[in-house]
Amino acid sequence: MDTSTARFGAQTLGGTASAALLEQLSQSIDEHAAAATFAVGGAIPILDSADRNGPKIPIQQQQQQQNPADQVAPASATEQSKPNTHTSSPVILRWDSSNDSNLTSKLVFPLEPNTSGNLEQLVKDCQPATFGYKGKDIYDETYRKASKLDASAFSSTLNPYELGIIDAIAQVLLPSVKDASNMRGVRAELYKLNIYSGPSGKFQAHVDTPRSDSQFGSLVVCLPCDHEGGELIVRHKSQNLNFDWSTSASEQSEVPSIKWAAFYSDCEHEVLEVHSGHRITLTYNLYVSRGSGNLAGHCPWMDPKQLPLYDTIKSMLQVPSFMMKGGLLGIWCSHAYAHSHSSSIHNLPGSLKGVDMAMYEIFRALGLQVTIRPILDGCTEDYSGDSDYSDDSEDDRMPEAIIGEGLHELEIADTLIEDTDLNGICRELGGYYHGNVVWLSEMRHRELAIAYIAYGNDASMGTVYSGAALIIEIPPFLDRNI
Structure with missing residues (x-):
């Protein structure tokens, strides 16, 4: 066997x-996780705005149509009136035209009656499509026969974000992208409009050249226009996928649809010969991005000066008596973050949210050094009397905290430590220091940071928890330049 x-x-x-x-x-x-998910595609029906809600079927009629064994509670009137979010409105395409009567021409997909003239005008206004080879743009119809419009020459109402295409790509393809573990989003950049026309439009097998280190793939969206042939073949590690968007491949009764496919940049792909009609596609370059939820410290399009607390914090730092000699300012995180788990540490500080992100961005905008650190729970008191980690404080009224030098996974000490001897714990594990901190808030969340064998009357398992906090280094007043 x-x-x-x-x-x-x-x-x-x-x-x-x-x-x-x-x-x-x-x-x-x-x-071969990546090989198992090297491409993804789908179809999105196009409906007029009047039809996007779908037919209204009375609740009683719905119940009569159901098998009694399969009946579920009827949907509310609100739910029945919601539009189908998995459909698209007709796609409007406008482009710079050479037509003497119009500076801009327009097509609506699915093609409306009597628009053949505009379709032919679009084909006429396109330029021959080249392909990259050894850093040069090459035109060779034996290898690629197609026409194109650059993104600067046209616009369309198609939005792959609104249609859910980008969400699907992010969830299927993004997890297998190398070196993208701290990326949560996909950015799609419109690249070109391409037309492969019958009887001989084609693009032989090739691999795309990424436009930057962050590009990981391509998205091809096919607009509904009658054509035969022109299948997109995507290959990866001896596996082939065939995306056939031709008219004959669709059922006659099928609602006109937007067809799409996305694949990794290292996948070989080709467009087979178009036998008739026009195969019209929009191509997008796909880039990894931090995406929603991972933007703290990486959001230059947001102005921290417009945040409500910016002026308050700036005014505070301009007061000579506020921490005149400098020191550490601490703000406990308002939201819970898994700051001692290996799978989440790399997301911080990027995943800070709400007021935590606002504080992080404001202090950075003011030119101050801000870090997120684990603070041992219950350790904001004076341990400096017999500690090897003590720093001389310029203000004895400031409580002392045991601060982690950086975020770390749950640590387990492998030697006996006297119960409650926090200095011994820090001495054993390293990576902690004592610092006097001026706190602006109180701890709200904590999680297990250290486990150890404690000895006292009996050996037992000891634990220490930590909370995540923003630690801001405040320079002396004369050095602030704020």
Whole structure:
């Protein structure tokens, strides 16, 4: 018995052939996660605005149509009136035209009656499409026969974000992108409009050249226009995917749809020959981005000076008596962050939110050094009497805190430590220091930071928790330049 049969059981699966297929699938999932998700695609029906809500069926009629065993509670009137968010309005395309009567021409997809003249005008206004080879743009119809408009020459009402296309790409393709573990979003940049016309439009097998280090793939959106042929073939590690958007590939009764496909930049792909009609596509370059929820410290399009607390904090720092000699200012995080888990540490400080992000951005905008640090719980008191970690304080009234030099995973001490001897814990593990901190808030959230074997009357498991806080280094008043 071969390994696939032994693993899955030939009798249960209906033979060794089925077992072999499952073994192949299992290996793809276990060993080649990226290969298993190298491309994704779909279709979005286009409906007029009047039809996007769908037909209204009375609740009683819906219940009569249902199998009694499958009946569920009827939807509310509000839910029934919601538009179908998985449909698109007709797509309007406008472009710079050479037509003497109009500076701009227009097409609506699906094509409206009597628009063949505008379609031919679009084809006429396009330029021959080149392809990149060894850093040069090459025009060779034996390799690629197509026409194009650059993004600066046209506009369209199609928005891949509103249609959910970018969300799908982010959830399917982004997790397997190398070196993108701290990225949560996808940015799509419109690149070109391409037309492959029958009877010989094509693009032979090729691999795209990324435009930057952050580009990871391409998105191709096909607008509804009658054509035959022109299948998009995407290949990766001996696997092929065929995206056939031709008229004959769609059912005659199918509602006109936007068809799309996205794939990694290292995938070989080609456009097979178009036999008739015009295959019209919009191409987008896909880039990894920090996305929603991971923007703190990486959001130059937001002006911290417009945040409500900016003027208050700036005025505070301009008062000579406020921390005249400088020191550490502390703000406990208002929201809970998994700051001692390896899977989440790399997201901080990027994932700060709400007032935490506002404070982080404001102090940075004022030119001050801001870090997020773990502070051992219960350690904001004077331990300096016998501590090896003590710093001479310029203000004995400021409480002392045991501060982590950086975020870290849960640490486990492998030697016995006297119970409640926090200095011993820090001495054993390292990575902590004592600092006098002026706190502007109180701890709200904490999580397990250290575990150790404690000895006292009996050995027991000791634990220390930490809270995440923003630590701001305030320079002496004369050095602030604010």
